[in-house]
Amino acid sequence: MVKTPFIHYDVEMIGNIETALSVTGLTEYIKLLLEEDPQLIQVWVTGEVSSLHEHRVGLFFTLSDNQGQATIKCVVWNSQKERLLELPKLGSEILVMGNVRLYAKKGEYQLTVFQVLATGEGLQALRYQQLKNRLASEGLFEKHLKRSLPSFPKIIAVVTATTAAAWGDIQKTLSHRNPGVKVLFSPATVQGKEAPSSIVKAIERVNIDGRAELIILARGGGAVEDLFCFNDERVVRAIALSSIPVITGIGHQRDETLADLVADVNAHTPTAAAEMAVPSYEVMLIEHQQRKERLVASLKQRLREESDQLASLKNRLKNLPVSATSLREAKMKTVMLKQKLQALDPHAVLKRGFSVVRQTDGEIILQGKQLIEGQELTIQLPQGIIKVKVTEIWP
Template structure:
């Protein structure tokens, strides 16, 4: 027995993992490379892939929480920039990259996502002219879905009041920038459709970068506009900005101001003072929101809140891998048992007397058929002989002759064959085919010889 202490594989792996955990350089790494072996787990939503360059490669995984934030679909051969951390997965004892964010190298992720969604909705027919609804000429109530503060809402309201003061403006506040902007816009469009008196709906915001305008390129926003019963005018960004919302809406205006002009007929400027005060109020509200949002972001960036998934991430991955192994083992076990069962069935079939029984059954069936034929032939032969005898008996049967008009005379129960047997005053019995009669002889005449 050696005195050298040997570590278990698990203990060694745990030690290596602790080393990875302790290394600050591995907690937040930035890596670029090419995607290969990309596979999205249908059940969990995790994305497993390999990141490689010309000389080496590393296994990587992006959990569903991060994968759901991607604006594009990762594909094999795509060059990307990845941010994440490197650690050891204890189940397999190998290190891998845990991706938190992913951006394409070259064309931006937002551009790729825009092209992918535009092609999808175009194929479904959401851009077809036949779906476009007419914009009413004299709207009574105009709904506006945009941010409650900023230049866009000011321009829209100002333009409407200047050109058509008779119309009421109903604002449906929505976030127009950030992760929560798309759901907020969808909710505002749906709320507008619940108010039956809204005649036309303006959806838009002011100018900005593609990131600032991205909420209007989200699929849920496009479908909400398409499904709206109210005609929708889109006015997003500047004249050069084009979004998915512009393609789906019933009328695309170059700017929020142009959208307001399209929604109403021309009129004079009205209520400028009111709009100025409203703008001041919106600015104060926006300033308060920015202040509170700054406080919230500071709290969210604290380590326990910023990375809560790292506490249970190994268990999520272990559960996912265990589930895959269980499915594979179940499939293999079932196939193995089916093969064994088939082998047993073949052996039983080879050793059973079933074949001999089937042969005897066939032989018995043949003999039975032959016997049936012989019996039928014998019966037919006997029937033919019987019929011949019947015909002979019928030919000799006196009753048959009587049917042709003859009768039989009996005297004291004996057949009278000649008049010589008769005497006058003698009682006779005459039999006919259908009965008999009693008679008395009154006279007898005998034929002379030679008479017919």
């Protein structure tokens, strides 16, 4: 027969019974501890999806560690599912972000998930997205900040690696499209830990030199991790601060980096960047010839229109009812009008011996009663003006 162990209760222990909590009280206390802990309000947890259940209100799954020593229940509510970068899959390793909540009815805690990422690349994607959002909030990617490229640049600077295939592709493309363009090479490391600072120095070097009208920042294709340096904040800010417009030609068509987003123009590949940098010499010749032909055609059309207008005016002149008699009458009428105008000319009246008397304010004196003794007057003669003073007035 198994004996029940004897438990000794002392008086002090029994006295603490008065402070006993209800199940609800204890649960609420634990809930408060969990949900108000600043470390648990937003926490990242990594693990393997060991169970997965789709429910009408959301997605329920369990995360387990690699050794199976611990698990945690998780839920993604339907309202949040469309915002996930990755959906949990049974057996997959994932990284989740959420906050801890206590389900009081069962006395269990669970993680309410707001974001899911694949581990490894997921961490890098998270850092990329966070930096992208922060730089976007500063306005670095705004379209109104993009500068227009010079139409016919004479000097172009290229920032890339000395041994990169991109350098050869750009030289070949520029030489083919416009042999007269001068190219300045500002070498930089475009892969690895040293790449960001090297790219920044290369861009600054071009700006200090000041001769280039345009910068091409380029790198050929490669693995995603090979392009990480173009997502570095230092590189992004160096492009934004450049006083010279920047074209990026990085990777392949499918690749997009933060450097592409901040650049004035994004050409996706080095060759495409070179093609956008300068117009084709052959195309310019064709366009010049077309403009020349349009100008000549326009001048010929204008000449025809003016010739037609001149011919029309000649015909109208021939048809006017003009005779010698009417011309003589018109001439006599003109002479009479001229004589009338001359008679009305005040200067002509003065020449006949008359004069004009004015007060100092310019008013013409017509009657003697307008005057007073001692008043100063001006008299305009046919030639010259004299100033007089009234000494006596006769009625």
